[in-house]
Amino acid sequence: MMNERLLEIRGVxxxxxxxxxxxxxxxxVAHNELVxxxxxxxxxxxxxxxxxxxxxxPSEGEIRFAGRSLAGMKPHRIARLGIGRTFQNLRILPNxxxxxxVSIGALAxxxxxxxxxxxxxxxxxxxxxxxLTRDVLDQVALSDQAGVxxxxxxxxxxxxxxxxxxxxxxxxxxxxxxxAAGLNDTETTELADFIVGLVSQGxxxxxxxxxxxxxxxxxxxxxxxxxxxxxxxxxxATVQRDPVVLESYLGTGE
Amino acid sequence: MIDIYFVQQIINGLSIGLVYALIAIGFTLxxxxxxxxxxxxxxxxxxxxxxxxxxxTWIAPPVLAIVLMVLAAGAFVGIGLERLxxxxxxxxxxxxxxxxxxxxEATLLSSLAVSITAREVMNLAFGxxxxxxxxxxxxxxPIVFGQLSITVGxxxxxxxSALMLASLQFMLFRTRIGLSIRAVSNSPLGAxxxxxxxDRAIVATFAIxxxxxxxxxxxxxxxxxxxxxxxxxxxxxxxFVAMVMGGLSSIPGAVICALILGVSESVATEFLASGWKDxxxxxxxxxxxxxxxxxxxxxxxxxx
Amino acid sequence: MASAVxxxxxxSGPTIPPAVLKAMLAIFLFIIVPVALSWIGxxxxxxxxxxxxxxxxxxxxxxxxxGTAGLLSLGHAGFYGIGAYAAALLSTRLGLSFLxxxxxxxxxxxxxxxxVALPTMRLVSIYFAVATLGIGEMIYVILLNxxxxxxxxxxxxxIPPIDxxxxxxxxxxxxxxxxxxxxxxxxxxxxxLMHSYYGNALRAVREDDQCADAMGLNVVRLKIEAFGVSCFxxxxxxxxxxxxxxxxxxxxxxxxxxxxxxxxxxxxxxGSLPGAVIGAALLIILPEALRSxxxxxxIAIGSIMxxxxxxxPKGLLGEASALDLLRRQFGQGWSGNFATxxxxx
Numbered sequence: 001m002m003n004e005r006l007l008e009i010r011g012v013x014x015x016x017x018x019x020x021x022x023x024x025x026x027x028x029v030a031h032n033e034l035v036x037x038x039x040x041x042x043x044x045x046x047x048x049x050x051x052x053x054x055x056x057x058p059s060e061g062e063i064r065f066a067g068r069s070l071a072g073m074k075p076h077r078i079a080r081l082g083i084g085r086t087f088q089n090l091r092i093l094p095n096x097x098x099x100x101x102v103s104i105g106a107l108a109x110x111x112x113x114x115x116x117x118x119x120x121x122x123x124x125x126x127x128x129x130x131x132l133t134r135d136v137l138d139q140v141a142l143s144d145q146a147g148v149x150x151x152x153x154x155x156x157x158x159x160x161x162x163x164x165x166x167x168x169x170x171x172x173x174x175x176x177x178x179x180a181a182g183l184n185d186t187e188t189t190e191l192a193d194f195i196v197g198l199v200s201q202g203x204x205x206x207x208x209x210x211x212x213x214x215x216x217x218x219x220x221x222x223x224x225x226x227x228x229x230x231x232x233x234x235x236x237a238t239v240q241r242d243p244v245v246l247e248s249y250l251g252t253g254e
Numbered sequence: 255m256i257d258i259y260f261v262q263q264i265i266n267g268l269s270i271g272l273v274y275a276l277i278a279i280g281f282t283l284x285x286x287x288x289x290x291x292x293x294x295x296x297x298x299x300x301x302x303x304x305x306x307x308x309x310x311t312w313i314a315p316p317v318l319a320i321v322l323m324v325l326a327a328g329a330f331v332g333i334g335l336e337r338l339x340x341x342x343x344x345x346x347x348x349x350x351x352x353x354x355x356x357x358x359e360a361t362l363l364s365s366l367a368v369s370i371t372a373r374e375v376m377n378l379a380f381g382x383x384x385x386x387x388x389x390x391x392x393x394x395x396p397i398v399f400g401q402l403s404i405t406v407g408x409x410x411x412x413x414x415s416a417l418m419l420a421s422l423q424f425m426l427f428r429t430r431i432g433l434s435i436r437a438v439s440n441s442p443l444g445a446x447x448x449x450x451x452x453d454r455a456i457v458a459t460f461a462i463x464x465x466x467x468x469x470x471x472x473x474x475x476x477x478x479x480x481x482x483x484x485x486x487x488x489x490x491x492x493x494f495v496a497m498v499m500g501g502l503s504s505i506p507g508a509v510i511c512a513l514i515l516g517v518s519e520s521v522a523t524e525f526l527a528s529g530w531k532d533x534x535x536x537x538x539x540x541x542x543x544x545x546x547x548x549x550x551x552x553x554x555x556x557x558x
Numbered sequence: 559m560a561s562a563v564x565x566x567x568x569x570s571g572p573t574i575p576p577a578v579l580k581a582m583l584a585i586f587l588f589i590i591v592p593v594a595l596s597w598i599g600x601x602x603x604x605x606x607x608x609x610x611x612x613x614x615x616x617x618x619x620x621x622x623x624x625g626t627a628g629l630l631s632l633g634h635a636g637f638y639g640i641g642a643y644a645a646a647l648l649s650t651r652l653g654l655s656f657l658x659x660x661x662x663x664x665x666x667x668x669x670x671x672x673x674v675a676l677p678t679m680r681l682v683s684i685y686f687a688v689a690t691l692g693i694g695e696m697i698y699v700i701l702l703n704x705x706x707x708x709x710x711x712x713x714x715x716x717i718p719p720i721d722x723x724x725x726x727x728x729x730x731x732x733x734x735x736x737x738x739x740x741x742x743x744x745x746x747x748x749x750x751l752m753h754s755y756y757g758n759a760l761r762a763v764r765e766d767d768q769c770a771d772a773m774g775l776n777v778v779r780l781k782i783e784a785f786g787v788s789c790f791x792x793x794x795x796x797x798x799x800x801x802x803x804x805x806x807x808x809x810x811x812x813x814x815x816x817x818x819x820x821x822x823x824x825x826x827x828x829g830s831l832p833g834a835v836i837g838a839a840l841l842i843i844l845p846e847a848l849r850s851x852x853x854x855x856x857i858a859i860g861s862i863m864x865x866x867x868x869x870x871p872k873g874l875l876g877e878a879s880a881l882d883l884l885r886r887q888f889g890q891g892w893s894g895n896f897a898t899x900x901x902x903x
Contacts, residue, residue: 107775364868371860375857540677543689
C-alpha cells in the first residue's frame with residue numbers, strides 16, 4: 001500500500017552556529033500534493049530544503065521519505081530515492097549545452113560507470129540516457145535549443161532548464177526553490193500552469209516562493225515558517241486570513 | 255634516568271622545528287589573508303640562504319648584519335612575488351572573486367610556476383651542487399652543559415626565532431599595519447568597508463612572511479654549512495604540513511605543530527635510516543588531512 | 559574546458575567526419591612518422607618520438623583527472639614511477655613478458671591510486687592537491703630507500719626491451735610502433751571516457767560538486783574512479799618507459815616530473831584532450847629542437863606555464879583562432895552539434 005504521506009518531517013530542529021535556524025518543525029507532504037512553503041526572509045525555508053536534500057543533518061528530529069528515514073543519507077542517495085530539487089541561484093553548468101545539462105540528471109537514473117562510457121554512444125545505458133533526456137526536453141519545450149550552450153539561454157528558459165535537469169532524475173517529489181524569482185507576470189502564470197501539469201502527471205511538488213499569487217493560486221496547502229518555527233499549515237484561503245501569519249509579514253514589506 | 259642522548263635529539267628537533275615554524279608562519283599569514291597557498295614560499299627560504307652567501311662572499315659583514323640584510327632581501331623578494339604571481343589574478347574587487355576557486359587555482363599554478371622557475375634560475379646561477387659557507391661564519395662550535403652538548407647554531411636559532419616571534423607578535427597586535435593584516439584575514443570585504451587598504455595589507459603580509467622565511471634560510475645555512483638551490487623544497491612542504499596541522503589560520507598552532515614535526519623527525523632518525531626521515535612529515539600530512547581536517551587545534555575552518 | 563567551449567562558436571563550415579579523422583591520425587602515426595623519421599636518420603629521432611608518445615599518455619591521463627574531473631594532482635609522476643618499477647621488477651625478477659607487464663603495471667598504479675584516493679577524496683581541492691604532492695614524494699622516498707626491493711638510487715638496469723610473444727627486435731622503430739599502438743589505444747579509451755555521459759558527470763563534479771551530489775551523482779565514487787583510471791594510464795606509461803629505456807631510477811619520478819606533466823596540461827588547455835596531446839608534444843619536442851638550450855628547459859617550462867595561466871587561461875586550445883579548425887574538428891565529436899547527432903551515437 002502506498003504511504004499516504006510521501007514526505008514526513010517530524011520535530012526537525014537545526015542549530016547553526018548557535019542560531020536556531022529550524023525550530024522543531026513537524027509537517028508532511030502527501031502523495032501528489034502541491035505544497036507551498038512561505039515565510040519572511042530568514043525564516044528557515046532554504047535550511048529546511050537543505051535538510052531534506054541531505055546537505056545538512058538535523059540536530060533533532062527526523063525526516064522520512066516514502067516511509068524511510070533519511071537520517072545519515074548522503075545527498076546523492078536521497079536524490080536516487082526520488083527527491084529532485086532545483087536551486088534558487090540556478091546552478092546549471094553554463095559551459096555545457098542544454099542537452100548535456102539535462103543529461104546529468106538522467107545519469108543518476110541509469111547509473112554511471114566507466115564501462116558504460118567505453119561502450120560509446122551506442123551502448124544500452126547511453127541510449128536510455130539519450131532517450132530520457134530527449135523526453136524531458138520535450139516536456140519543458142527546450143528541444144529546439146538542445147544544442148545551445150546553457151550560458152546563452154535567456155533567464156526564463158534557464159529556469160526551465162534547471163527544472164528539466166531535476167525532472168530527468170525521475171523524482172517522486174520535486175522540490176523547487178523559488179522557481180518564479182525574477183520572472184514577470186506572464187512567465188509566472190506559465191510556470192504555474194507547468195507545475196500544475198507536473199502534479200497532474202503524478203509528481204508531488206513542494207515549493208518555496210515569495211510570489212504570493214503563485215502560491216495561493218495553485219497550492220493545495222501552504223506551510224508558513226517564521227523565525228524557524230511553523231506558524232501555519234492549511235489550505236491557502238485559511239492561511240491568508242490567519243492573523244499570526246499576517247503579523248509575521250508586517251514590517252517586512254512582503 | 256633520562257637518556258642524555260635523547261634530550262639532545264629533542265633539542266636538535268626543537269631547532270629544526272623552529273626553522274619550520276618560521277617558514278610556516280609565512281604560509282599561515284599569506285593563507286590567512288588571501289586564502290591561497292603560496293607554493294613559492296619554499297624558494298624564499300633558499301633565496302635567503304643564497305643571499306646570505308653572496309653577502310658573505312662580497313662584503314663579509316658580521317653575522318648580525320648578514321641576518322638583517324637577508325631580512326631586507328626577503329621582504330623585497332616577498333613584495334616582488336606578490337606583485338608577480340598573485341596580484342595579476344586579483345582582477346576584480348568583489349568578495350566573490352576574492353574567494354573564487356578559479357582565482358585560487360590560478361594563483362596556485364602561477365606560484366608553482368614561479369617556484370620552479372626560481373629554483374632553476376638558481377640552479378643555473380649557482381650550480382646544483384652544494385655550496386659551502388666560509389668556515390669563519392659557521393655556527394658549529396659546540397657549547398657544553400655538563401653532559402649536554404649543543405652548538406652555537408642551536409642557540410642562535412633559539413634566540414633569533416624568539417626575537418622574531420616576539421617582534422611578529424608585537425607587529426600584529428600593536429601596530430596599525432598588523433591590525434589591518436588581522437582585519438583582512440578575518441574578512442577582506444569587511445576590512446575594505448572599514449577603509450583599510452587591503453592591497454597594502456596583503457603586500458605587508460608577503461613582506462613579513464618572506465622575511466621570516468629568508469631568515470630561516472640563512473640561519474640554516476650558517477648552521478649546516480652547506481646550501482643548495484633544492485634546499486627549500488622539503489622544508490617548504492614540512493612547513494605547509496605544520497600549517498595544516500595547526501588549523502590553517504592559527505599562527506601559534508602552526509608554530510607548535512612545526513615543533514612537533516621537528517622533534518618527531520629528529521627522534522625518528524633514531525629508529526630509521528636517515529633517508530626515510532622525510533616520510534615522517536609526509537605521514538603526518540596524510541594523517542592530519544584524513545583524520546583531522548580541522549587541524550589539531552580546532553578552528554581549521556577554511557574560508558569558503 | 560576547451561572541448562566544452564568548442565561548442566560555443568556555432569559549429570558551421572565543413573568539418574571532416576570523425577571516422578576519417580581517426581583514419582588520418584592512424585596513417586600519420588603509423589606510416590608517415592616512421593617513414594619520415596627513418597628517412598631522416600632514425601635511431602635517436604625515434605626515441606624522441608617514443609618519449610613524446612609516453613608523455614602524451616601521461617598528460618592526457620593527468621588531464622582526465624585534473625582538467626575533466628577538476629582534481630588537481632601534483633603527484634602524477636609517482637604513479638608513473640609505480641608503473642615503471644612494477645614492470646621492471648616483474649620482467650627482471652619474474653621474467654614476465656611485455657604483454658603481461660604492461661597491463662599489470664597499469665593495474666598496480668591504478669590500485670595504489672584508488673587506495674590513496676579512498677581516504678583523501680573528501681578533501682577540498684587544495685588539500686587534495688597537497689595530499690597528492692605528499693603521496694608523490696612518499697612514493698619517491700620509498701623507491702629511493704627500499705633498497706632491498708628497488709635497488710634504491712642505483713635503479714634497475716637490464717630491463718628487457720619490448721617483446722610481443724617472443725618477437726623481440728629491440729630496434730627503435732619497433733619500439734616506436736608498439737608504443738604508438740598503445741598510445742592510440744589509450745587515447746581512444748580516454749577519449750571515450752571524457753566524451754560521453756560519464757565525462758559529463760565528471761565535468762559536473764568539477765563545476766559544482768555539491769549540485770552534482772543533489773542530482774544523484776555519487777561524487778566521491780566518481781572522483782575516486784577518475785583518479786584510479788588516470789593512475790592506471792600513468793602506470794601504462796611507466797611500463798612503456800621502462801621497456802624502451804632499459805634502465806630506471808627513482809630520480810626520474812620526482813615532483814619535478816609531476817610539474818612537467820602538469821605544465822603540458824596547462825599549456826594545452828585544462829579539460830581538453832587534444833590540448834594535452836599538443837601540450838605534451840610541444841614541451842617535449844621544443845626543448846629537443848632547441849638542444850643547445852637544454853639547461854634552460856625547466857625555466858622555459860616554468861615560464862611558459864606561468865604565461866599560459868596569465869594570458870591564456872584556457873590554454874592553447876582556448877580562443878586562438880588559428881586553432882579554430884582543430885577545435886571545431888574535435889568539438890564535432892561530442893556535444894557540439896545537436897542537429898546532426900542527438901546525444902551519442
